[in-house]
Amino acid sequence: MSLKIASALLLGLSLASAAATQSASEANVREFFNGQQMLVTYREGGPVYGTFFTLQVHFCRSGRYITFGESRKHTVLDNVQVNRFTDQGTWTLGSLQGQMILKYVSISGQPNIVAVNVAPSGRVSLGDGGISVVRQGPAQCPR
Numbered sequence: 001m002s003l004k005i006a007s008a009l010l011l012g013l014s015l016a017s018a019a020a021t022q023s024a025s026e027a028n029v030r031e032f033f034n035g036q037q038m039l040v041t042y043r044e045g046g047p048v049y050g051t052f053f054t055l056q057v058h059f060c061r062s063g064r065y066i067t068f069g070e071s072r073k074h075t076v077l078d079n080v081q082v083n084r085f086t087d088q089g090t091w092t093l094g095s096l097q098g099q100m101i102l103k104y105v106s107i108s109g110q111p112n113i114v115a116v117n118v119a120p121s122g123r124v125s126l127g128d129g130g131i132s133v134v135r136q137g138p139a140q141c142p143r
Contacts, residue, residue, distance in 0.1 A: 042131040060141035
């Protein structure tokens with residue numbers, strides 16, 4: 001009986017430690033984004049006719065974000081189609097089924113989530129690793 005109690009206590013301690021580590025990790029990731037301007041790059045589609053996205057995202061300490069983006073796509077006629085866009089809304093970190101997520105909601109009302117991955121080296125990436133995130137300095141946010 002005491003072995004079961006000791007096992008249960010040990011399991012409880014390791015679960016609490018894992019939860020504390022996740023919370024610490026979430027806090028570190030929050031600080032990674034909070035008040036920072038990020039260069040976010042990714043590709044959708046194939047290597048020849050896919051679309052390459054470059055975003056400057058300002059993660060404001062207020063929980064708002066502002067994005068200035070550009071997409072580039074090579075067409076069948078070997079032209080480059082460039083589109084520029086802006087977006088803004090709110091952002092927050094959380095977890096979903098044990099996975100840390102970045103949730104952002106555009107002012108249009110469109111909610112989105114993307115997985116946040118932290119490598120042992122501390123490098124942060126989004127999604128399945130195909131979304132690169134690089135800090136660019138302090139965010140330029142309205143007061």
